Amino acid sequence: MAKIDRFKRTPISNQDPVIRSTNFEEVCLGYTEEEAVKEAKRCLQCPNPTCVPGCPVAIDIPGFINHIANREFAEAAHVLADYTALPAVCGRVCPQEDQCEKVCILAKKGEAIAIGKLERFAADWARENGVEVGKTKPGNGHKVAIIGSGPSGVTCAGELAKEGYDVTIFEALHEPGGVLVYGIPEFRLPKEKVVKPEIENVKKLGVKIETNVIVGRTVTIDSLFEEGFEAIYVGSGAGLPIFMNIPGENLNGVFSANEFLTRNNLMKAFREDYETPIKVGKRVAVVGGGNVAMDAARTAKRLGADVYIVYRRTEAELPARLEEVHHAMEEGINFEFLTNPIEIIGNEKGWVKGIKCVRMELGEPDASGRRRPVEIKGSEFEFDVETVIMALGTSPNPLIASTTEGLQTNKRQGIIVDEGGHTTRDGVFAGGDAVTGSATVILAMGAGKDAAKTIDKYIKEKNS
Amino acid sequence: MYKIVKKEILAPNIFSMDILAPRVAASAKPGQFLIIIVDEKGERVPLTICDYNKDEGTVQIVVQAMGSSTKRLADMVEGDSLKDFVGPLGVPSEFVNEDIEELKKKKYLFVAGGVGTAPVYPQVRWLTERGVEVDVIMGAKNKELVILEDKMKSVATNLYVATDDGSYGFHGLVTNYIEELVENQGKEYDKCVAIGPMIMMKFTALTTKKLNIPTVVSLNPIMVDGTGMCGACRVTVGDETKFACVHGPEFDGHLVDFDEALKRQTQYKEEETELSEAYNHKTEEAGE
Ligand SMILES: Cc1cc2nc3c(=O)[nH]c(=O)nc-3n(C[C@H](O)[C@H](O)[C@H](O)COP(=O)(O)OP(=O)(O)OC[C@H]3O[C@@H](n4cnc5c(N)ncnc54)[C@H](O)[C@@H]3O)c2cc1C
Ligand SMILES: Cc1cc2nc3c(=O)[nH]c(=O)nc-3n(C[C@H](O)[C@H](O)[C@H](O)COP(=O)(O)OP(=O)(O)OC[C@H]3O[C@@H](n4cnc5c(N)ncnc54)[C@H](O)[C@@H]3O)c2cc1C
Numbered sequence: 197m198a199k200i201d202r203f204k205r206t207p208i209s210n211q212d213p214v215i216r217s218t219n220f221e222e223v224c225l226g227y228t229e230e231e232a233v234k235e236a237k238r239c240l241q242c243p244n245p246t247c248v249p250g251c252p253v254a255i256d257i258p259g260f261i262n263h264i265a266n267r268e269f270a271e272a273a274h275v276l277a278d279y280t281a282l283p284a285v286c287g288r289v290c291p292q293e294d295q296c297e298k299v300c301i302l303a304k305k306g307e308a309i310a311i312g313k314l315e316r317f318a319a320d321w322a323r324e325n326g327v328e329v330g331k332t333k334p335g336n337g338h339k340v341a342i343i344g345s346g347p348s349g350v351t352c353a354g355e356l357a358k359e360g361y362d363v364t365i366f367e368a369l370h371e372p373g374g375v376l377v378y379g380i381p382e383f384r385l386p387k388e389k390v391v392k393p394e395i396e397n398v399k400k401l402g403v404k405i406e407t408n409v410i411v412g413r414t415v416t417i418d419s420l421f422e423e424g425f426e427a428i429y430v431g432s433g434a435g436l437p438i439f440m441n442i443p444g445e446n447l448n449g450v451f452s453a454n455e456f457l458t459r460n461n462l463m464k465a466f467r468e469d470y471e472t473p474i475k476v477g478k479r480v481a482v483v484g485g486g487n488v489a490m491d492a493a494r495t496a497k498r499l500g501a502d503v504y505i506v507y508r509r510t511e512a513e514l515p516a517r518l519e520e521v522h523h524a525m526e527e528g529i530n531f532e533f534l535t536n537p538i539e540i541i542g543n544e545k546g547w548v549k550g551i552k553c554v555r556m557e558l559g560e561p562d563a564s565g566r567r568r569p570v571e572i573k574g575s576e577f578e579f580d581v582e583t584v585i586m587a588l589g590t591s592p593n594p595l596i597a598s599t600t601e602g603l604q605t606n607k608r609q610g611i612i613v614d615e616g617g618h619t620t621r622d623g624v625f626a627g628g629d630a631v632t633g634s635a636t637v638i639l640a641m642g643a644g645k646d647a648a649k650t651i652d653k654y655i656k657e658k659n660s
Numbered sequence: 661m662y663k664i665v666k667k668e669i670l671a672p673n674i675f676s677m678d679i680l681a682p683r684v685a686a687s688a689k690p691g692q693f694l695i696i697i698v699d700e701k702g703e704r705v706p707l708t709i710c711d712y713n714k715d716e717g718t719v720q721i722v723v724q725a726m727g728s729s730t731k732r733l734a735d736m737v738e739g740d741s742l743k744d745f746v747g748p749l750g751v752p753s754e755f756v757n758e759d760i761e762e763l764k765k766k767k768y769l770f771v772a773g774g775v776g777t778a779p780v781y782p783q784v785r786w787l788t789e790r791g792v793e794v795d796v797i798m799g800a801k802n803k804e805l806v807i808l809e810d811k812m813k814s815v816a817t818n819l820y821v822a823t824d825d826g827s828y829g830f831h832g833l834v835t836n837y838i839e840e841l842v843e844n845q846g847k848e849y850d851k852c853v854a855i856g857p858m859i860m861m862k863f864t865a866l867t868t869k870k871l872n873i874p875t876v877v878s879l880n881p882i883m884v885d886g887t888g889m890c891g892a893c894r895v896t897v898g899d900e901t902k903f904a905c906v907h908g909p910e911f912d913g914h915l916v917d918f919d920e921a922l923k924r925q926t927q928y929k930e931e932e933t934e935l936s937e938a939y940n941h942k943t944e945e946a947g948e
């Protein structure tokens with residue numbers, strides 16, 4: 197038997213960059229059984245694992261990895277199910293390099309265990325082999341409403357259903373999943389293969405999902421209480437796109453990343469057999485440097501464009517996951533660092549024909565500790581593009597707060613909650629991006645899980 | 661699924677449908693809209709709420725078959741179901757929250773163009789039921805395209821019909837009729853509400869600005885989600901960018917940048933024409 201090198205990660209296969217930049221198939225192909233076992237065996241099974249506190253939901257990482265090492269794949273999935281409702285999603289999209297893998301003991305001397313990839317492997321294996329996970333207690337008759345079917349809402353719903361609650365999710369869009377279906381593209385997170393089955397698993401626990409219901413319009417928090425729900429969890433996400441307020445932003449050909457990605461992911465514009473139109477010119481500028489910018493850029497590339505990411509700081513400050521940045525570079529996305537747009541230029545018919553930018557340099561650190569970019573005077577320049585995609589982040593939708601008396605928000609529109617997720621309104625709980633502003637899938641799930649505990653306690657106390 | 665309980669042809673290519681959607685019917689108000697998806701592969705199509713019946717749980721839409729989604733809808737019959745139906749969206753008309761006594765002191769002029777006539781009807785009815793005086797100008801290309809005339813007559817204080825080609829009623833555009841009423845017949849109005857094609861609303865707003873009549877228009881930009889998430893529906897009102905789906909669809913007509921809005925409406929023209937032609941082709945083949 198070949199000796200394993202403790203400090204070297206088992207390589208994983210990806211689709212070839214040249215081929216994948218023309219299709220929407222998943223980029224990362226995942227570990228085979230042999231590769232997963234090999235990687236799992238590298239784990240030291242630390243008695244005091246440093247990796248676990250790095251995970252926002254404190255998954256028993258050595259526990260599930262040990263099962264993989266022993267080829268007990270179903271058992272590995274069972275361990276994961278105790279902590280996360282969406283392991284196949286987290287394994288794919290968590291910023292592992294900043295969380296569990298960052299603090300894996302092996303990272304000190306070599307390469308961290310590929311915890312995310314192993315998590316994905318176990319979850320995929322369980323799904324492909326029909327392993328049933330999750331047990332529910334008998335029904336207790338108490339009704340809980342969940343607003344939003346993103347990772348936060350779905351997790352909270354799943355946890356409560358397991359405790360025996362009668363749970364209904366209300367979702368504004370026609371498909372459940374939140375950002376997982378409308379934002380993150382197919383080539384990173386396959387919808388039919390991964391997202392749908394994970395949502396089906398939650399339905400199997402007895403959770404009902406009513407789509408096409410906008411809380412604040414179709415129904416309100418108050419009318420839901422009248423319908424007999426005893427507690428309500430708001431997991432409505434951060435869905436409002438931010439624009440720059442520069443001249444030319446309303447020209448034809450300027451989109452928010454949300455619009456561009458929604459047309460392509462939720463409305464399936466990339467597929468010939470769907471009706472949704474999508475516009476992408478020959479040259480596209482994507483403004484921003486987060487996951488959303490990478491996703492928009494790589495989507496535009498796949499639709500045939502030559503793509504430029506315009507980011508005002510340097511490569512080191514890019515907030516996107518490292519893997520996505522590498523993948524984007526491999527796929528031939530161009531990066532204009534230390535560059536900021538100041539105007540979008542249109543032709544006489546109202547269509548974008550170029551973007552005017554200014555070069556930046558890094559100055560003094562700002563409140564977040566990052567060095568603040570400042571304009572270099574006289575460095576303005578223009579380049580030709582036909583499409584501009586704004587990926588500058590999102591803020592929470594004020595609809596629910598503005599239609600619910602007693603529900604307070606902070607100045608960034610986030611709903612104010614205490615440690616357990618209770619809002620300023622009795623019986624109303626909240627978590628995920630609706631509270632924090634855009635964050636991550638796993639943090640949104642963690643908040644949903646914590647709130648489920650608080651809700652359980654709240655309802656039990658009220659009825660005792 | 662949302663069942664079509666009644667369908668009626670109002671004019672060539674214009675039809676109304678009553679659709680079973682109790683949650684929407686229970687909370688709909690004048691001025692709001694909804695979004696439908698016809699079938700699995702269809703687009704999200706925004707449509708104004710024309711009428712609603714809380715007891716029966718139905719909502720009425722009036723649609724002009726334009727492109728592939730609305731043509732596909734036109735081909736559906738009573739008993740069929742729509743895949744998705746979500747609403748009500750947008751902010752209700754501002755008069756809904758006004759003090760009734762104040763409202764009664766005002767004289768309203770509604771200007772309706774084409775299918776825009778349909779959403780005007782429940783607004784006029786709402787006001788008339790509360791004792792407010794409402795005159796209505798209805799404009800259409802020709803006699804055949806005049807819809808809902810009898811219904812409108814039963815609720816309007818005065819109803820004026822104009823056709824572009826003079827085949828029925830006043831010969832001319834709605835804007836000519838507004839000038840005729842105000843400048844020649846001495847009518848006075850405190851408020852104008854214009855609903856119809858973007859170009860009609862633009863010229864109506866220009867006319868009422870000249871005549872000093874505050875004017876509300878109901879914008880119909882391209883939309884995707886209708887919940888404020890995508891920004892496709894951006895319009896410039898005053899000097900601010902607004903999202904029509906959440907801040908509107910009704911805005912002060914004298915502040916809307918119509919030229920920008922008209923340009924933005926054409927963003928997908930080529931793609932839509934292709935799809936629409938493909939659909940015609942398909943149905944023609946099927947019909948052979
Ligand atoms: C393009 C993109 C890429 C991303 N990439 C990553 C990544 O790689 N890794 C990572 O960890 N995170 C990533 N994120 C962030 C992550 O997706 C979010 O932090 C996470 O989805 C938040 O979950 P949530 O449940 O709070 O909200 P959401 O996922 O936003 O779900 C909220 C749901 O609530 C619904 N809703 C809103 N208002 C109402 C209402 N009034 N009534 C009914 N329903 C309502 C919405 O339609 C939506 O379905 C990305 C985000 C985007 C946009
Ligand atoms: C708030 C609002 C209320 C509306 N109310 C009504 C109504 O009561 N009755 C009615 O017949 N029509 C109404 N419309 C217009 C209707 O939505 C479009 O005619 C429909 O989307 C066209 O779809 P299509 O696929 O059949 O045609 P397409 O071939 O896709 O387009 C035909 C025309 O419709 C416009 N259009 C296309 N997609 C959209 C979209 N997603 N949103 C808005 N416009 C679009 C195009 O610019 C084009 O001019 C309304 C639009 C809005 C935004």
Ligand code: SF4
Pocket residue numbers: 250251252253254255257280286287290291292295296297311312315638
């Ligand atoms: S959920 Fe995310 S942070 Fe936690 S173990 Fe999995 S990949 Fe790591």
Ligand code: SF4
Pocket residue numbers: 238239240241242245246247248257258299300301302309311
């Ligand atoms: S810290 Fe690293 S080596 Fe130790 S248990 Fe966690 S994953 Fe395994």
Ligand code: FES
Pocket residue numbers: 882883884885886887888889890891892893894903904905906
């Ligand atoms: S339609 Fe998407 S924000 Fe208005």
